[in-house]
Amino acid sequence: MANSPATALGAGSRISIRNGRLIDPASGHDGETDLHLAEGRVLAIGAAPAAAQPDRPLAARGLVLCPGPVDHSVRLREPGHEHKATIASETRAAAAAGVTTLCCPPDTRPVIDTPAVAQLVQQIAERHGFARVLPAGAVTQGLEGRSITEMAALKQAGCPVLSQANRPIRNTQVQRRALEYAATFGLTVFLQPQDSDLSEGGCAHEGRVSTRLGLPGIPQAAETVAVARDLALAEQTGARIHFRGLSTARGVAMVAEARARGVPVTADVDMHQLFLTEDDLDTFDANCHLVPPLRTRDDREALRAALASGDLAAITSDHQPHDADAKLAPFPETTPGISALETLLPLALRLVAAGVLDLPGVIAALTVGPADILGRDLGRLTPGRPADICIFDPEATWTLIPERLVSHGIHTPFAHQEMRGRVVWTLLGGRIVFELPRTVTA
Secondary structure, eight states: OOOOTTTSOOTTSOEEEEEEEEEETTTTEEEEEEEEEETTEEEEESSOOTTOOOSEEEEOTTOEEEEOOEESOBOOOTTTOTTTOOHHHHHHHHHHTTOOEEEEOSOSSSOSOSHHHHHHHHHHHHHHOSSEEEEOEESBGGGOSSSBOOHHHHHHTTOOEEEOTTOOOOOHHHHHHHHHHHHHTTOEEEEOOOOHHHHTTOOEETTHHHHHHTOOEEOTHHHHHHHHHHHHHHHHHOOOEEESSOOOHHHHHHHHHHHHTTOOEEEEEEGGGGTOOGGGGTTOOGGGOOSSOOOOHHHHHHHHHHHHHTSSOEEEOOBOOOOGGGGOSOGGGSOOOBOOGGGHHHHHHHHHHTTSSOHHHHHHHHTHHHHHHHTOSOSOOSTTSBOOEEEEEEEEEEEOOGGGOSSSOOOOTTTTOEEEEEEEEEEETTEEEEEOOTTOOO
16 A cells, blocks of 8 residues: 555655646636646646656546645544554544544643643654644643643644643633633634533433433533633633534524624534434444534534535544444443544535535535634645645445554444545645555445
8 A cells, every 4th residue: 555655755746636626615626627746835737837747647537636634623642542543543544534634632641731742743743744733732731721821832832723622611710811811822722612510421412312212411501501601701802712513503503693793703513413413322332422412403404504504614523543442331431432534535425415515615614614713824726835635536435344444443333334435645745645555446
């Protein structure tokens, strides 16, 4: 498998990608053309510049070329949880999924609350070279919700945003001061809206299914109470906030109303929330134990509508690889989270097939949308931009066998389903970091 940077052409090489359907939502380009790369950047679209002979041409007829997806929430598990996965394994999985940039939450061990840890994560990722890793810096020291971190130092160390991962700050005064401090340095704060008291002990959406199955519930209010508090504080402080992983219709409506009033807030949705609902818990499948929990069908439809309207600006994988034993206990005692990088693209194409978004629209939600939220000049394919590119076959079909995933995590609720859409090449800064083996057939 030619998916190692050690065997790929270097960033200084010239590559011409020929006769592919180039979709760049940021510029509105959608059509068959050639794309020429040099020195790690896009050189030209269409005709090649004079005397620009490629070191390698890539035949892309029938394939789609788009900016490399940018994923807001990918747990890499390193440092501190290497028994689950490593930066090497999960960035390799990202490359196989076409993802070129990812943001990792700060709940590593040690927590990403100092420049030293932030730089360590980036150095390890750069050494392996499969994906660009942007660590989210912790809002509070140790994610304990008591003392604010040195946010300016974290920004200087390469953290584009701040986050509490999935550990809310209970003290509202600390939250206010943290947002004020973040606003001073122009940092967006990622918030996972979940009231820790209302959600404590729950493992499923509080409703008819959890009642019938006897599972402890997490009410819709666990999300909406947190959204209301955070929106009020964002208005008070002027801080930019971003809600990670909204799951309820009411939560989306509250964000849309705040945005209409000019509150600097954005939000994203986890891909699995656009497909699965509380009904998928009927068999007690631990792969459906997620935080936030799977909600109702009405919630799912509201999330899809908000994505189509632009009130949800990005789709994330919320990739959380676990060790093999994480899902073996009774449902409430299992560890929430799934491996989701390698299903991101095929599920995105299911949204297109279902008429939720057209192909440029879903690519925008995976590329320029999340890139803009991170404040990075990524997710675009115009001359001079970084040559981060995903090239995929939208018609290739394959069966998801968990044991064949590149990720060290094998837990997925989509196991053994037929998937449509397969990455053929992934380029990071003009280097081929993944190439589909010739032996793999659609």
